[in-house]
Amino acid sequence: LYFGNNVKLAKKYEFYHWRYTIKFDMPELKKGETAYLNFEGVDCVADYFLNGVKFANSKNALIGHRFALPQNAKTGENVLEIEIYSPVIFAESNNNDVYDMAFGTNYESLTVRKAPHMYGWDIMPLLLSAGVWRGVYLETESENEITELYLSTVTASETSARIACAFSVKTSVPYYEGLSLRLTGRLSGGRVFNAEQKLNFIKGNFVFGVNSPELWWPRGYGKSPVYDVTAELIKDGETIAERRTTFGIRTVKLIRTDYLDEYGGDFHFEVNGKKVFCRGTNWVPLDALHSRDSLRYAPAIDMCADLNCNMVRCWGGNVYEGDGFFDLCDKNGIMVWQDFAMACAFYPQSNEFAKVIEEEATAVVKRIRNHPSVVLWSGDNECDIFPFFDLFGTHDPNKNRLTREVLPSVIKRHDPYRAYLPSSPYVSEKALNMAKKQAAPDLDSLMPEYHSWGARDYFKSPYYKNLRCAFISETGYHGCNDKKSIESFISKNKLWPPEHNDEWITHATEMNGESGSYAYRIGLMGRQIYELFGVRPDNLDDYIFASQVSQAEADKFFIENSRQKKWARGGIIWWNLIDGWPQFSDAVVSYDFHKKLAYHYIKQSQQSVMLSLGEPRDWAVGLYIANDTFTEQDVDYEVFDGESGEKLLSGKAKAPENQTIQADLLNLSWSEQRLLIIRWTANGKKGVNHYIHGSPAFSLEKMKRWVQIIAKEVDGKDLNYTLSQILLK
Numbered sequence: 001l002y003f004g005n006n007v008k009l010a011k012k013y014e015f016y017h018w019r020y021t022i023k024f025d026m027p028e029l030k031k032g033e034t035a036y037l038n039f040e041g042v043d044c045v046a047d048y049f050l051n052g053v054k055f056a057n058s059k060n061a062l063i064g065h066r067f068a069l070p071q072n073a074k075t076g077e078n079v080l081e082i083e084i085y086s087p088v089i090f091a092e093s094n095n096n097d098v099y100d101m102a103f104g105t106n107y108e109s110l111t112v113r114k115a116p117h118m119y120g121w122d123i124m125p126l127l128l129s130a131g132v133w134r135g136v137y138l139e140t141e142s143e144n145e146i147t148e149l150y151l152s153t154v155t156a157s158e159t160s161a162r163i164a165c166a167f168s169v170k171t172s173v174p175y176y177e178g179l180s181l182r183l184t185g186r187l188s189g190g191r192v193f194n195a196e197q198k199l200n201f202i203k204g205n206f207v208f209g210v211n212s213p214e215l216w217w218p219r220g221y222g223k224s225p226v227y228d229v230t231a232e233l234i235k236d237g238e239t240i241a242e243r244r245t246t247f248g249i250r251t252v253k254l255i256r257t258d259y260l261d262e263y264g265g266d267f268h269f270e271v272n273g274k275k276v277f278c279r280g281t282n283w284v285p286l287d288a289l290h291s292r293d294s295l296r297y298a299p300a301i302d303m304c305a306d307l308n309c310n311m312v313r314c315w316g317g318n319v320y321e322g323d324g325f326f327d328l329c330d331k332n333g334i335m336v337w338q339d340f341a342m343a344c345a346f347y348p349q350s351n352e353f354a355k356v357i358e359e360e361a362t363a364v365v366k367r368i369r370n371h372p373s374v375v376l377w378s379g380d381n382e383c384d385i386f387p388f389f390d391l392f393g394t395h396d397p398n399k400n401r402l403t404r405e406v407l408p409s410v411i412k413r414h415d416p417y418r419a420y421l422p423s424s425p426y427v428s429e430k431a432l433n434m435a436k437k438q439a440a441p442d443l444d445s446l447m448p449e450y451h452s453w454g455a456r457d458y459f460k461s462p463y464y465k466n467l468r469c470a471f472i473s474e475t476g477y478h479g480c481n482d483k484k485s486i487e488s489f490i491s492k493n494k495l496w497p498p499e500h501n502d503e504w505i506t507h508a509t510e511m512n513g514e515s516g517s518y519a520y521r522i523g524l525m526g527r528q529i530y531e532l533f534g535v536r537p538d539n540l541d542d543y544i545f546a547s548q549v550s551q552a553e554a555d556k557f558f559i560e561n562s563r564q565k566k567w568a569r570g571g572i573i574w575w576n577l578i579d580g581w582p583q584f585s586d587a588v589v590s591y592d593f594h595k596k597l598a599y600h601y602i603k604q605s606q607q608s609v610m611l612s613l614g615e616p617r618d619w620a621v622g623l624y625i626a627n628d629t630f631t632e633q634d635v636d637y638e639v640f641d642g643e644s645g646e647k648l649l650s651g652k653a654k655a656p657e658n659q660t661i662q663a664d665l666l667n668l669s670w671s672e673q674r675l676l677i678i679r680w681t682a683n684g685k686k687g688v689n690h691y692i693h694g695s696p697a698f699s700l701e702k703m704k705r706w707v708q709i710i711a712k713e714v715d716g717k718d719l720n721y722t723l724s725q726i727l728l729k
Contacts, residue, residue, distance in 0.1 A: 002288075002582050002591075004491050005506050007125045014128040018084040024138065028075045032143035032172060035069035041134030041290075042082060044114050045090045049081040059090075060113040060356070062320055062341050063363040064134070084130045087112045095350070099395075101386070102345035104517065109345075111353065113360060116343045117285060117317040122518045123576075123585055124288055124317075126511045133291040134322070143172040146181070146243035149231050151370055152417040154207060156251045156272050161213040163249070164417065165195070166205040169233055169241065176200065178236045185227035185247060187214055193227070196234075216248030216372045217333060218276050218310040220608040220628055224248065224333035226372065248330060248372025254419035257448050258428035260468055265448040267471035268570025269335070269375060275658060277563070277628050278335070278571025279606045280304075280311030282474060285318050285580040294322050299593060300578055301328040307599070308606040311335040313473060313573045316381030316424070317343040320364050329373035336373045337473075337573070339424060340364070340407060342380035346395060347402055354406050361410040369415045377411055377420045379403030382451065384423035385443065397427045424473055425450045449473055452558075456524060458531045458696065459554035465561070465615065470568065475558050476575030476586035478525045479551025479598050480544045485590045489582035496540045498522050507583045525584060528554075534697025542700060549703055552598040553692060555588065559605040560612040563626040566660040574602070597707070600714065604689045609633050609655065609682040613691040614662075616670055621693065623664040623678070627655040633682040639666060642675030642690065642709045655682070668693055675706040677713050688713050 001007055029035060037048075043061035047054055055070040087108075094111035102110055105120040120126035148168035155162045165183065173179055179199040186192050195208035214225040226246050233241035250272055257265040269276055281304065286296040304312060312329065314321060316339035329336050340361060347353065368374055384397035398404060403422045411420045425447050435441040444450065444467075451474035454463035459477055480486075486495060494503040499522065502513065510516040529546040530536055532553070537543040555574055562572040578589040588598040605612070608629050614622040627633050632654060639649040653663040668674070673694030680687050690710050692698070 003489050004494070004503050007127060007506065007581075008511060010127055010129075011511075013130075014088050015086045016130070017086060018130050020082040020084070020132055022080050022136075023077055024080060026073055026075055026078050026138070029140065030142075033140045035073070035138060035140050036066050037069060037080070037136070038064065038066045038139050039082075039132070039134075039136050040064040041132070042084070043130050043133050043290075044087050044112060045085045047083040047085075049083070051079055052081075060360055061133070062113050062115070063360050064367075069138070082132065087114060087128055087130070095348075097348060097350070100346055100348055101395075105511075106345065110347055113341075113356060115285065115290070115317065115319045115341060116345070118288075120509065120511060121317055122509055122521065123284055123583070124580060125506075125509050125583075127288050129289055131291070133289075141170075142241065143170070144233055144235075144241040145170050146231050146233055146241050148366070149243055149245055149370075150366075150414075151229065151245070151247045152415070153249050153251050154417065156213060156215055156249055158215065159212060161210045161215075161249050162207055163195075163210060164205065164207050165197070167231070168203045169199070170202060171233065171240075173235055173240075176202065180234045182232045182234050183208070183229060184232075185210075185229045187225050187227055191225075210249065213249045215272050216250040216330075218271055218335050219305065219333035220279075220308055220310055221271070221274075221276055221333075221630060224331060224372075226330045245370050246327070246330065247370055250372050251417075252335075252375040252419065254376060254421065256421075257470075259431035259434060259446050260448055260470070264468065264568060265470045266570070267448040267469075268567060271335075271375075274630065275567065275570075276310065277566055277626075277658075278311040278471070278573065279559070279563075279628070280309045280313065280335070280571070280573045281307075282573055282576040283312040283314045283318070283321075284576050286578065288581040290319050293319070294324055296578075297322075297325050297328055301325070301332055301334070303577060303589060303595075303599075304334055305332045307577075307603050308608060309334060311337060311375075311571065311573060312577075313337040313339070313424075315339055315343070315576075316341055316378070316383075320368075323368070326368050326371040326373055330371055334373055335375045336371070337376045337378060337424075338368075338374055339378045339381050342383055342402070344382045344386050346383065346386065346400075347380075349401055354401060357402050358406050358410060361407055362414060365410060365414045369418070374418065377407070377415070377418060378424045379407050379420070379422045381424055384427040385425060396432070397423065398429045398432065421449075444469075451475070456528070459550075459557050460615065464558065471570045472558070472562060472572040472574075474573065474575050477551045477554035477558075477598075478521070478528055478547065478584070478586055479588065479596045480525060480547035480584060481582075481590045482548075482594050482596070483540060483544055485582070485592055485594045486540075486544075488592060496543075498526065498543070504584065508585075509583055522584065532696050532698060533700050533703070535700060537700070545704065545707075546700060548597040549707065551586070551588070551596065552601040555598045556601040556605050559602065560610075560624075560626075561614075563605075563610065563628075563660055564612065564614055564622075564624045566626065600711075604714065607687055607689075609635070609680075609685070609687060611635070611637055611663075611678045611680050611687065611689055613639075613666065613676060613678065613693070616668060616693075619669070620665040620667050621691075622662045623649065623666060624660055625653060625655040625663050625682075626660040627657060627682075630657050631683065632657050635663070635680055635682045637663070637678065637680040640677045640679070642677045642706060642713075648676070670695065673698060673702075675709060677709070679713075 048056040117124040150166040448470040450469040508521040510518040579591040
């Protein structure tokens with residue numbers, strides 16, 4: 001399905017109607033037991049039948065559905081059936097208002113609760129799959145159960161913490177006499193906390209203390225311990241029900257201003273009372289067919305950890321990831337910024353749709369709120385700034401009842417200790433009013449958190465160098481896949497040239513050929529190559545190399561420029577780690593897990609202690625030390641010419657904890673084009689980075705030599721690989 005133009009063959013199946021059938025044996029229920037059928041993911045509009053009788057309906061693929069076992073269930077063999085209807089035909093029957101708006105290929109998605117990207121996006125093909133995409137199982141409950149358990153950190157320090165617990169139970173114990181709820185939290189190293197609360201009712205909440213807690217920290221700032229928590233419903237000293245969860249003790253605050261004034265603004269996170277600089281990636285679907293997502297969690301999170309990411313932003317065009325994803329983020333110290341599943345549209349404002357979003361958000365919040373990695377709920381992706389041409393017209397994002405009323409109400413009721421952002425980026429009333437007063441309205445200059453894409457021209461153009469925003473939550477640059485990867489999804493006779501190539505266009509996620517709105521993405525890669533090298537390669541190998549260098553240097557610049565501006569900037573979340581299907585994109589890892597050159601450059605740029613060179617000013621470039629740790633660093637550094645080996649600068653500096661400083665200056669002329677290698681030792685730990693000095697156009701042949709030198713420096717050994725092998729490595 002992912003080869004050539006084959007994905008287009010799936011188009012007609014959008015209108016099909018599907019039936020899933022299974023036979024299962026029903027055990028005899030014990031006294032007091034209740035049985036449920038639990039469907040963790042059914043895509044999308046479905047009727048449910050047991051032994052030929054309809055017993056339920058669902059219309060949301062993004063959340064699970066749990067139904068009491070119908071009365072016609074019988075001990076022994078039963079037949080369970082799911083009828084799944086066309087989402088397009090379902091959308092035809094729904095009401096849309098003139099207010100509703102979406103991209104041309106996504107309008108039918110507005111009233112259907114599937115992942116928005118399934119209708120076609122600039123990173124995903126149009127692929128409206130249908131089916132049972134997560135587990136289905138029969139579960140039983142006894143007459144005594146802990147039905148809900150919520151834990152959150154109210155305050156935390158190295159010496160003590162206060163934990164809030166909210167709970168619900170069901171019980172057959174008369175008058176609730178002699179009942180209590182006991183909590184036990186254990187770390188693998190043996191550290192334990194305990195709490196017990198007498199129950200006077202089946203629901204309630206309480207706060208308890210933990211002495212000398214092991215605090216959860218984001219990656220690079222400390223350890224990320226996760227407690228295994230057992231909750232027991234106790235009756236007269238005996239356990240009559242049990243529930244297990246995991247929990248990390250930490251506090252998180254989002255500190256932000258509503259807009260940027262002449263002095264700037266703020267957008268940063270504080271964990272356990274300390275600022276943390278966010279280095280991370282946007283998390284997009286791991287597969288266009290989501291039943292396969294979970295198989296890809298572990299290798300993808302391993303790469304996040306290898307890159308020293310401490311945050312992922314789960315983008316609003318996605319599904320809500322499974323519990324396994326959040327478990328891995330918990331253990332690896334990776335904070336999760338979670339968008340709700342709305343993107344680039346004006347969604348219906350009706351009472352009916354508001355109720356759908358409220359039910360969805362409630363289910364999602366309750367499912368993942370115990371995870372310490374989840375640090376922020378965001379209302380949507382880019383709905384505040386969509387459509388870009390109408391921001392100063394009739395659509396006021398602050399009148400969006402879904403993100404200004406429904407979602408904050410859900411968070412307040414079910415997860416009151418976690419921050420909420422109405423949209424990403426968020427257009428506050430103050431920012432919008434200030435923009436309206438400008439002669440040429442410019443939201444870019446007013447919003448503290450922004451998706452910094454610009455014209456996607458030269459990555460050191462004034463737009464990118466002069467960004468004012470206090471946090472970049474999206475930015476990226478195109479990079480071609482390696483040759484082996486391309487050969488896995490493009491026909492042999494279509495490998496070259498990229499221009500006017502129907503298969504390349506399809507794998508730029510454009511389903512409508514050269515006239516489609518996303519077809520420009522192939523030409524964009526070529527233009528970005530020309531910006532850096534001043535030539536248009538005439539063969540695939542040079543094209544791949546030039547594109548990967550262009551992307552790698554761009555992503556490296558975006559990250560290092562942001563770290564040099566710490567704390568005027570609180571973080572950068574680049575776009576993106578890995579593709580969800582074979583395509584040409586901004587991802588730094590292709591769908592088949594082949595790492596592009598940008599992956600290796602980002603790994604240099606995201607070291608917890610990282611030295612980098614800034615841009616020329618007054619005949620010199622500054623040498624910066626970014627220290628993203630809570631320890632002062634004694635740094636010895638040297639800067640060399642990469643080709644000649646000449647030492648250009650050396651020195652020592654003390655890098656204060658959790659700060660970036662300019663440690664030195666290196667005199668360089670604007671006219672020079674040079675590869676510079678930076679080596680350092682910080683508190684005994686060695687590091688290396690590089691810097692390409694000068695203005696385009698760079699010689700393609702010279703850059704090939706430079707990449708060899710960079711690879712040798714990073715690996716610390718001689719490399720006799722060809723360039724194509726380096727890019728495959």
